[in-house]
Amino acid sequence: MPIVLGTLLAIISIAVIAYPFLGSQRYRLVSESFVTREKLRAERLRIYRKISDIEADYELGDLTEADYQQQRDQLRISAAEILKQESDSITIDSRRDEDLEKEISRLREQTTHSPRGRDNL
Amino acid sequence: MAELGFMALLLGFALSAYSAVGAIVGERKGKAELVVSARRALYMTTLTVTVASVALIYAFVQNDLSIAYVANHSNTLMDRAFVWVAFYAGNEGSLLYILLTLSIISALAIWFAPKRLARSMPWTIAILAINQLFYFGVLTFVASPFELLDTVPVDGRGINPLLTHPGMFSHPPLLMGGLIAITIPFAFVSGALIAGSYGDDWIDVARVSAILGWGVLGAGMLLGAWWAYTILGWGGYWAWDPIENVALMPWLVMTAFIHSIMVQKRRGMFRMWNVALLNTGFVLAQLGMFINRGGPVVSVHSFAASALGVIFLTFMLASLVFAFALFLWRMPQLKSDRAMESFMSREASFLVNNFLFLAVMAVTLWGVLFPLFSDLARDVSVSVSAPYFDRVNGPVLLGIVVMMGIGPLLPWRKASARSLKQWFIWPTVIGVITITVLVALGVQRPVAIFAFGVVAFVATSILEEWWRGTAARYHAGDNWAIAWWRLVNGNRPRHGGYIVHISILMLGLGIIGTNFYQQRTDGALALGESLVIDNYRIEYVANGDSSRPDRIAKWAEMTVYSIDPDDYSQEIQLSNAQGSSGFTLRDSQTRPNDELIDRIETWHGFYLDFNMASVRSGIRSTPVEDLYVIPRDFLSDGRISLAVSINPLAWWLWASGPFFIIGTMVAVWPQVAVERKPARKERLGSSEGES
Incomplete structure (x- = not known):
């Protein structure tokens, strides 16, 4: 019985790790633009958090009015810049997507087979 | 079960090796399938090490003494509740437990890793897999918990008594x-x-x-x-x-x-x-x-x-x-x-x-x-x-x-003289008052008194900050409890940290009390005799045998009286003259102001196979001090040899634990309120569908 269970465990393990090569799903490494957007998003959230923190510091009296205004304005400017970068990134990606869609449509006309899905890392 | 456990470890070794190599090669060659496969291999190691762990625990439950590790760390007399302890009581089992923990937390960490780290994930997977590979290698080839004995013993050696x-x-x-x-x-x-x-x-x-x-x-x-x-x-x-x-x-x-x-x-x-x-x-x-x-x-x-x-x-x-x-x-x-x-x-x-x-x-x-x-x-x-x-x-x-x-x-960036004066004044005043009061009360040990002053200083700084923040919210319309909760909730890392600081202060109180003011005495009592230390009289009232085939063990019961030192003034004078913190009374006549306050039980066992003694101290614990009774031995003449101590503020050592855990949890709890709103906005931008 233990040998059977051990063999079963080995078969399951091999099946799980072999599936990405044998299954119908196709995988690709995440794009640079996706990672960039995720990083921008995280940075923006960190700035929101910092704004919240300095507001708390100001309420507690840890910051003077002048310091609070200066830091808050700086952070708001940074957040706005990041929002702009995010927006630009999406616009560029949308354009690239349109080009890709056109290319895919062209290829579809040439072939009947196409990948059914995708996964990301 | 030994075969299954060994096979699971061997398989885990292969999987973690594959995971490490696959993640690195996949990343370098840009082979996404290989990286996904390597990540899955890392998940599968959790399953294999879990199977190995369950196999070992099952072997303990079944008293499978053909496995050397089981025979060395349990026996048929062992309370089944200690199977979990026996699992990691020895070298091989503890390594298996470490690997089990590493594999589970690795899988969770990879599963919940933020997507912005996607580019570095193959390397993270490889590092985790290499760490697992090391432990799988040790457990498979050097220190296997599934090694079989040539001859199956009639019974096991038993669990180390100190671990029960x-x-x-x-x-x-x-x-x-x-x-x-x-x-x-x-x-x-x-x-x-x-x-x-x-x-x-x-x-x-x-x-x-x-x-x-x-x-x-x-x-x-x-x-x-x-x-x-x-x-x-x-x-x-x-x-x-x-x-x-x-x-x-x-x-x-x-x-x-x-x-x-x-x-x-x-x-x-x-x-x-x-x-x-x-x-x-x-x-x-x-x-x-x-x-x-x-x-x-x-x-x-x-x-x-x-x-x-x-x-x-x-x-x-x-x-x-x-x-x-x-x-x-x-x-x-x-x-x-x-x-x-x-x-x-x-x-x-x-x-x-x-x-x-x-x-x-x-x-x-x-x-x-x-x-x-x-x-x-x-x-x-x-x-x-x-x-x-x-x-x-x-x-x-x-x-x-x-x-x-x-x-x-101190504020971030730089502090002004005004803010320093504003924020330091109360903690400093309370710290100085604490020191002054302790000196006035005749408390000895200058270093300890200074340390108490420091604890008061820090506690006041935390309470002052909470007071200021809570009061600001209270004046904005919240009631006091909600105001405090919103303050903490608004910056959990900071206020969780303060809760942990409070636990450290409690720990500090215990350390100062027990290190600077502990009193100890020793004595041997026959039934009916008493030992007096500080304001306590401990009377030895009963005993009994609790031996089992693997141990010679006895318990002893004591009654604890609170005493008026004036009732014992002669004995105390004599004891002080001898430089002792306590003394023994051969008669246990109750003095006028003796008051029964507690009963405590102690236990002493000697484990023959381990040639090792194990005790359970009798402890009467209060926030002020612990009365701590160690049964050294039961002597052949029927007396019990005791070591008794007064451990001031020891209670605070253990009371700090819940604060430490709560503070840690508060500090790491996600700040949902801040992140949820932007996150929703962000989803609109993720049109690529890569999440």
Whole structure:
């Protein structure tokens, strides 16, 4: 019985790790633009958090009015810049997507087979 | 079951090797399928090590004495409840437990890793897989818990009697889990550095995983202290034992890290310093494994007979070289965004606190390693004991507590003279008042009095901050409770940290009380006789036998009376003249003001196979002091030999535990309220469908 269970465990393990090569799903490494957007998003959230923190510091009296205004304005400017970068990134990606869609449509006309899905890392 | 366990470990070894190689090759060659497969292999190692662990536990439950590990760590008399303890009671089982923990937390960390770290994930997977590969290799080829005996014994040796204690259900798992958990932030940060991610992408995941591991390790050490206090029979809770020290050192470094990472998060500073701290913490955790397994130092905790020392030493040195080579390689890219503006700032106070933590770590490391160096260099065996650590570390630890009060009062960037006066006035006044009152009350020991003043200073600084924040919200319309809750909820890392600081102050009270004001006495009592110490009379009233085939054991019951010292003035005078803290009364006649306040039971057992005694101390615990009765032995003439102590403020040591855990949880709890709204907006932008 233990040998059977051990063999079963080995078969399951091999099946799980072999599936990405044998299954119908196709995988690709995440794009640079996706990672960039995720990083921008995280940075923006960190700035929101910092704004919240300095507001708390100001309420507690840890910051003077002048310091609070200066830091808050700086952070708001940074957040706005990041929002702009995010927006630009999406616009560029949308354009690239349109080009890709056109290319895919062209290829579809040439072939009947196409990948059914995708996964990301 | 042995075959299944061995097969599962062998399979796990192959899977983790595949995962490490697959992740690296997949990343370098741009083969996405290979990286996905490597990640899945890492998940599967969790299944294989779980199967191996279940197989071993099942073998214990079934008393499968054909397995050497089961035969060495259990017997048919063992209470079945201790099967879980027996699982990690020995070297091989504890390594399996460590691997089980590592595989589970690795899988969780990879599963929940933020997508912005996608580029570095293959490297993180590879580092985690290599760590697992090491443990799988040791368990499969060097120290297998599934090794079979040629001859099956009639019964097993039994579990180590010192481990049959409730604390053992949680102390070793938490301690080992906390040490191995440092691997997670290390893997994320190292992975990010290899992938060329030098920014702050890894801050949140490193901070949260580091705090969780740190909290688990801290809770494990506290539970270990409680175990020592109640079972080791020496009346203490921390002995600067080498194995205690090797758990303390990474905890100290990680404490420094979780403070300075906040400076990086808030001010974009200390990147280089934080990576160096994390590397140091990881390498010290490996040092702990080496010292525990290698047996270069003798300890009540260590697996000293183990021959694994060279293997663990090699892995530790490899970890050291890898971590700091990577650090040196990426160091130029890890510069701070800005320089420190003033030494009177919160970031500067965090840096000072970091140095103090590292100083305690260095002193402790020297104390641990010096006997080894002495042995190697001069062939002279020496031991470094508690007085060295107390004398050198004591003042530095007090300095850390002082900084715990100063740091939060200082603002980021720089403090003005006005703000310094404003925020320091009350804590300083309360600290000075505390010292003055204690002196006026005739309390002895200047160092301890100063330490109490420091505790009052820090406590006031925390309470003052809570008061200011709560009052501001109260005046904005909240009731007091909601105002305080919103204050804490608004910045959980900060206020969770304050709750942890309160737990450290409670711990500090216990340490000061027990170290400076403990009273001890010894005596041998026949039934009906009493021992008097301080304001207590302890009368020996009953005993009984609780022997079992594997042990000779007896219990003793005592009644505890509160006394008026005037009723015993003659005996006390005599005792003081002899320089003793207590005395024995042959008659137990109740004096006029004696008042029965408690009954306590003690237990003493001698385990024949282990040639080892084990005790359960009788403890009457109150927030003011513990009455602590250790049954040294039951003498052949029918008397019981006792060591009795008064441990002032010891109750606060254990009361600090829940505060420590709650504070840690508050500090790492996600800040949903702030992030949810932007996250929803963000989803609109993720049209690529890559999430």
